[in-house]
Amino acid sequence: MNLDTLTKNENDEIQREIIVQIRDLINYKNLEPGDKLPSERSLSERFGVSRNNVREVIRKLEFYGLLMSKPQSGTFVADIGQVALNGMIEDILKLDTPDFKSLVETRILLELKTARLAALRRTEQNLKEMEATIKAYENKVHNGEDAVQEDLLFHLAVARASGNGTMITFMLIITPEIITNFEKYHVCDKNQAFTAIQEHWDIYEAIKAKNPQLAKANMKTHFSALYQYLYNIE
């Protein structure tokens, strides 16, 4: 373990403690939805940490919709109720960097759906973007170069064509971790790259033909190697 990770873990630990203390404070003071939290200054003093730490935690809980900061006014408890708030904080505290298997599992789930939706909703512009990414992938592979990036861009283009903003966001979140782990575990295979070209075209054609079932099936075929990998590490 290098220093970087250590520092980050230490910082994480501090943040987790602040989250616990904020939760306890809300419960102890019986703060209802919409009630105001003590000021950042008093919280940092009470918890014995810097105001920056408190601000970071508040931003995090704001991201998960549990708190809401109003400038020059205060930080307020979201109106999701005490029970839900405690439950969600419990889960947030348990959150950890997800394992590779969970990432792949989720990716496959998302992509089978985006392929299906793309077949229903794709525009001409979407088709052009997908075509461009496949051709770029083709060029790289034929030149014997690494083409992980271009592969990724094709899948992002499909997600874009699905017209579902939430799924695009989720794809963006998991993509970098997928890439990192692919390189780490050497999931990709050189000779798979050539077969992948045709598979990309097959997915493209199904989406172009507005055939959702076929698009999903072709995406499934494209993931077959990944499936195998997923079940082997089980």
Next chain:
Amino acid sequence: MNLDTLTKNENDEIQREIIVQIRDLINYKNLEPGDKLPSERSLSERFGVSRNNVREVIRKLEFYGLLMSKPQSGTFVADIGQVALNGMIEDILKLDTPDFKSLVETRILLELKTARLAALRRTEQNLKEMEATIKAYENKVHNGEDAVQEDLLFHLAVARASGNGTMITFMLIITPEIITNFEKYHVCDKNQAFTAIQEHWDIYEAIKAKNPQLAKANMKTHFSALYQYLYNIE
């Protein structure tokens, strides 16, 4: 539009411009993966914005795995390659607060899967947690009280039982927005609350019996009202 939103939009606009400028800088200087970005100070000076703004953007791009900050050393371009980097930044710039339909669509997708996985992987502890949330829901409904929170906690308990960390994270991300929109559009119905109790028990029993198909089917039934809503607003 209130002042809050306005300020937030202005800030968003500044951040988007900084992202664009950083992308252009990487392309112009032909920065390869692993290369060092100019320091935060010089970037803020060059772009004519505060160092805080730059730091926020860097943190955001770090979240999406495109950059990586090393303390006392510099900020580095992630090793995902220039092509992928440009593509992902393009998508990040297009990101917007997702519409309600996209949220519900994604939620249904996720939950059908978590129900199925939960039936395969649930522990005894998971069952106890789910049981507790259903009973809490029951009590509230029988007393005529609002039980949106308890409903949510049951679904989170199912997600926890799925054993997939990524899906739990995603559920946590979309949940608060779902709740807000439910209340906004009055999706929930009082007399639906009673039928939901039995539906929760049905899902629970299928998961307890380790029957993935039935668990998924029961979850689908539970979402039937939501399905209808989803297609009505189309």
Next chain:
DNA sequence: GAAGTAAAATTGGTTAACCAGATTGGTTTG
């Protein structure tokens, strides 16, 4: 001339001071 070394400059991270706007409590005024 190359290798080692120490000091100076540069870096992201942290802390503290400052700001503008919102809130609050007391005072004034009708």
Next chain:
DNA sequence: CAAACCAATCTGGTTAACCAATTTTACTTC
């Protein structure tokens, strides 16, 4: 006595100064 108003205070947000670790640079030494 109530309502209106104003100033003191408190708020999250922003800016600037500071810190410790790292990297670079220049000099010494063999």
